[in-house]
Amino acid sequence: MAIDFEIPPDAKAIRAKVRQWVQDECHPAEKRLIEGADYKTTLAELRAKARAQGLWCPFIPQEYGGMGLGPLANALVQMELGQSHLGALSMNTQGPDDATMLTLLQHGTDFQKEKYLKPLLNGEKRICYSMTEKAAGADATGMQTRAEKQGNENYVLNGEKWFSSAASVADIAVVMAKTNPDAPRHQQFSTFIVELPNPGYRIARDIETMAVEGPLSHIMGGGHSEVKIENLVVPADNLLGGEGNGFAMGQHRLAYGRLRHGMHNVAMAQRALDLAAQHVTSRSTFGKKLSDRQGVQWMLADCAAELYQARLMLLHIAYKAEKGLDLRQENSIAKVVPGPYGAQGGGHRVAAARCAGIQPRYAAGRLVHAYPLAASGGRAGRGASLDGGPQCAEGVRARRHDGGGLRRRSDLKREREPDSCSPIWLSPR
């Protein structure tokens, strides 16, 4: 297994700069939001400042206005940004936009890049990705939404989607649909760029998840929408990447998205650990600091150990990506471990902060309450264990890539909490 632990000096420097950015700008801005500041104004000010400092679209090539970071430096940056729920947004590298920007960059025509990618890169618009359907989740080839060609000018789409993250705040949707039911299974689907709002793409509801919901979460994250697609007319110029290529493009996009989830979760868990450490070293009960209790020490030590593993795993994948090595197996494993990390680690940590952890006036509590898409106390990881493909299915894939060597290691496929992937979990709570 190739691995190099040396981080190049320029990557270290950018990590330090972003860490400072998050501490000096994003955390105070979070506080202002909680105190009632206007979200759009706060974010616009933050973005203007970030961009002026050259902190913008980390992995987007410089010729497109980004920082042009390679996979390793980007991973280090994302693992800092996740410490604030404004971090990624401040540098225009939030999901699901970031992964879809990648898709447009790689597969878009000049027309599509000019019209749709440019405003995304400028932070003027947001984009969502509509693949999953009630009939198609882990097995995306179950998609039923149809796209039929109408002359040479247009396609007409009919069907439904759900769990389209950020659809209700998006200006553009990337929608997958079946163009050729007779083609081989993975070549039946194509991807379309849809301008929103659009009468053919109707948001039926935002599906509640375990994330804390509130007005702010809806403006920032836009929820995870159920969408009715009825006679949605899409110009043929908006077909992305050619007919029949939708499935492969989707997988590529999801691969980055799930790593970024892991990176942000690791960062979020680190912040929760830091807050818990602050709390247990200052709070006393029965004449002793919490940090002097062995049980509390164990909890925090377990968290630190898990966090170390998750971080190392993501850095190794970034290293392999940097070197152009095959990382499919590791990527699948990362879905099983750091993807849902917030669920395991965050839960412990906030538990260590106890009462402070459930009171928004304390920092640990704010972490739980304020995270719009995913709160640290378990919700983040449960969401992340499904979006981008479910954990169990990735565990299977991880073993497939291994050529048999891991088949005996039953610990690879971690048992999930029963409610974390059942239909009950997915239904409104």
Ligand SMILES: Cc1cc2nc3c(=O)[nH]c(=O)nc-3n(C[C@H](O)[C@H](O)[C@H](O)COP(=O)(O)OP(=O)(O)OC[C@H]3O[C@@H](n4cnc5c(N)ncnc54)[C@H](O)[C@@H]3O)c2cc1C
């Ligand atoms: C918070 C959130 C955000 C999301 N955002 C988006 C988005 O923006 N766009 C989008 O298109 N989709 C999105 N999704 C959908 C996500 O990709 C799907 O939920 C995921 O692929 C699982 O599909 P499913 O929910 O239909 O579960 P199912 O496919 O029905 O799976 C049910 C259970 O069976 C298990 N399972 C399935 N296949 C196997 C297998 N081969 N081996 C072992 N176990 C298996 C699964 O692990 C799971 O536990 C999001 C989901 C969530 C929770």
